[in-house]
Amino acid sequence: MTPGGRRTGTGHCGKTDKVRAAVCFAGAFSIYSHRRLRTDRAAGLPMRDVIPVKILLISPNLSITPSPVYPIGLDYVAGAISPRHEVQIADLNEKTGLEGMKDAIRAYDPDVIGLSLRNIDNLDAFATKSYSSDYRRVAAAIRQTTGAKIILGGSGFTIFPSELMEALDADYGIAGDGEQLTLLLDALAACGDASSIPGVWIGGSPCARLPGATNRSFRRHFDVNSPHVRYYLRRGGIFNLQTKRGCPYRCIYCTYPHIDGGTLRFSDPDEVAQDALTLQQAGAKYLFITDSTFNCHTGHSLEVAKAFIRAHLSVPWGAFFAPFKAKANYYDIMAEAGLTHVEFGTESLCDSVLSAYGKPFRTEDVFHAHEQAADAGLHIAHYLLLGGPGEDEKTLKKTLENAETLEKAVLIPFCGMRIYPHTPIHAIAIQEGQIARNRNLLEPVFYSSPALNLKTAMESVARCAAGRPHWIPCGGNEESGRVVSRLHAHGHSGPLWEHLIPGKPGTPQTGRTGRDAEADEGPFH
Ligand code: B12
Numbered sequence: 001m002t003p004g005g006r007r008t009g010t011g012h013c014g015k016t017d018k019v020r021a022a023v024c025f026a027g028a029f030s031i032y033s034h035r036r037l038r039t040d041r042a043a044g045l046p047m048r049d050v051i052p053v054k055i056l057l058i059s060p061n062l063s064i065t066p067s068p069v070y071p072i073g074l075d076y077v078a079g080a081i082s083p084r085h086e087v088q089i090a091d092l093n094e095k096t097g098l099e100g101m102k103d104a105i106r107a108y109d110p111d112v113i114g115l116s117l118r119n120i121d122n123l124d125a126f127a128t129k130s131y132s133s134d135y136r137r138v139a140a141a142i143r144q145t146t147g148a149k150i151i152l153g154g155s156g157f158t159i160f161p162s163e164l165m166e167a168l169d170a171d172y173g174i175a176g177d178g179e180q181l182t183l184l185l186d187a188l189a190a191c192g193d194a195s196s197i198p199g200v201w202i203g204g205s206p207c208a209r210l211p212g213a214t215n216r217s218f219r220r221h222f223d224v225n226s227p228h229v230r231y232y233l234r235r236g237g238i239f240n241l242q243t244k245r246g247c248p249y250r251c252i253y254c255t256y257p258h259i260d261g262g263t264l265r266f267s268d269p270d271e272v273a274q275d276a277l278t279l280q281q282a283g284a285k286y287l288f289i290t291d292s293t294f295n296c297h298t299g300h301s302l303e304v305a306k307a308f309i310r311a312h313l314s315v316p317w318g319a320f321f322a323p324f325k326a327k328a329n330y331y332d333i334m335a336e337a338g339l340t341h342v343e344f345g346t347e348s349l350c351d352s353v354l355s356a357y358g359k360p361f362r363t364e365d366v367f368h369a370h371e372q373a374a375d376a377g378l379h380i381a382h383y384l385l386l387g388g389p390g391e392d393e394k395t396l397k398k399t400l401e402n403a404e405t406l407e408k409a410v411l412i413p414f415c416g417m418r419i420y421p422h423t424p425i426h427a428i429a430i431q432e433g434q435i436a437r438n439r440n441l442l443e444p445v446f447y448s449s450p451a452l453n454l455k456t457a458m459e460s461v462a463r464c465a466a467g468r469p470h471w472i473p474c475g476g477n478e479e480s481g482r483v484v485s486r487l488h489a490h491g492h493s494g495p496l497w498e499h500l501i502p503g504k505p506g507t508p509q510t511g512r513t514g515r516d517a518e519a520d521e522g523p524f525h
């Protein structure tokens with residue numbers, strides 16, 4: 001048996017022995033153990049003078065709702081493994097599906113394929129779309145094309161490692177920070193024991209491993225000449241940026257502390273600003289900050305904003321914010337730094353429900369934060385998560401009524417709390433007998449408040465949303481994604497909510513352009 005457990009021998013398409021050795025299977029030890037150590041100056045790390053492994057990192061995420069998402073995670077994985085190893089990124093949005101992917105594999109002939117599994121499903125309890133069967137097809141197509149080892153990673157994988165290792169019959173997986181791939185490749189190169197690396201899963205060997213966190217600073221490898229970068233430039237020019245990892249809170253339904261860790265790990269604000277400038281110079285028209293919650297550390301978020309101002313960044317950006325009461329002029333500084341869109345993770349506008357959800361704020365804070373952001377001239381969206389523990393008809397009514405008072409905001413309600421492992425809602429659902437302890441949750445299961453039927457909740461939301469484009473249940477659907485894509489192709493960028501909000505420029509009250517009318521007539525409502 002190899003460290004990978006299963007796939008030695010001829011492989012699936014007759015890969016050469018040299019290639020198999022390069023990713024350390026039985027014969028590789030002899031190659032690597034006779035090499036001397038040298039220093040990789042660029043990375044500042046000791047490295048072995050080895051045949052570099054060729055790695056193709058694949059993003060199979062074809063979702064366009066609310067817009068196509070640039071695979072930023074792969075930039076970080078590439079940053080960690082290059083220049084030590086040879087790496088290319090294949091984004092299936094740009095490669096036009098499985099056939100394009102197969103061509104890319106044949107052309108590059110990689111030793112290892114890293115598959116980024118981001119979305120598991122669309123979080124919609126009523127029009128559920130699960131992506132696991134798509135991923136099975138992707139893995140099967142890879143196997144048909146190459147004998148390269150498959151290593152899984154990504155936020156979806158971090159939530160469901162054992163389920164996805166099994167479903168995709170993968171060789172390895174890395175839960176948590178993808179930067180750990182360097183350690184895995186080193187271990188494989190040295191025929192060492194990969195099982196001791198935090199976060200690493202090995203196909204065929206049962207284990208229960210927590211996500212690994214890298215203790216090095218995160219290094220992003222953004223290549224403006226990559227074909228997939230051009231794809232996002234053509235489709236609205238939305239790129240993304242990370243300023244820190246982790247979230248110190250523990251809201252009962254949330255996977256983020258499991259994915260990114262509960263301890264905040266900060267990037268240097270000036271380096272973040274340099275990354276943002278690089279994206280701007282590449283042609284980005286809008287940046288989304290991917291942090292779990294941008295303002296959960298006020299000081300760092302302000303430092304980042306000030307670094308943007310110093311760097312004369314001019315590209316507009318948005319981020320997830322918690323609706324905390326902010327310091328005076330906090331949102332003014334953010335606006336000066338280029339923030340245009342605030343996405344509040346509000347979830348409920350009823351204090352008893354906020355408390356049951358474990359949220360670190362109350363309704364009064366939401367109103368306050370909303371007003372502060374609105375006064376700074378920002379476009380605002382509030383996400384709502386309805387029907388969780390503590391929700392009944394009265395609390396739902398209160399939330400929907402309060403939502404109506406949030407002026408000039410887009411409202412993005414989700415009905416039904418998706419049950420994920422490693423979250424308090426998982427334990428609550430087991431305790432209430434809604435799911436069995438050993439239930440496989442890869443196919444979506446939603447919590448339903450004993451005091452409120454989810455269908456009734458959805459009907460109330462549908463009534464609120466009817467004919468009102470600024471209500472976007474479940475973040476939109478594939479059809480609305482297509483409308484947004486069309487608008488992006490016509491030169492619009494960003495989330496485009498300002499076209500949906502009553503009383504904002506471009507809406508029916510103030511007269512619209514043809515393009516704006518296209519957005520309103522689209523299936524947002
Ligand atoms: C920001 C964000 C958004 C933004 C994205 C904006 C943008 N332009 O980037 C918006 C609001 C648009 C969004 C939308 C959606 N999102 Co979202 N989003 C996130 C969030 C908070 C951060 C993602 C991110 O970029 N992280 C930063 C990067 C650097 O990390 P990363 O990609 O995970 O990569 C790291 C590791 O995962 C790993 N890695 C990644 N790939 C690989 C590959 C290999 C081989 C290896 C070894 C490692 C590896 O290494 C990287 C560096 O350490 C996550 C939650 C979270 N905390 O992760 C949810 C999350 C990814 N979203 C999720 C979902 C479901 C969605 C939507 C489907 C929701 C909806 N119905 O609208 C849509 C889908 C959009 C689309 N087109 O794909 C889920 C996905 C899992 C699931 N439950 O299905 C998550 C995990 C949240 C959750 N509920 O659990 N999202």
Ligand code: SF4
Pocket residue numbers: 247248249250251254255256257292293322345
């Ligand atoms: S919902 Fe937001 S604040 Fe709460 S744990 Fe998740 S990321 Fe943190």
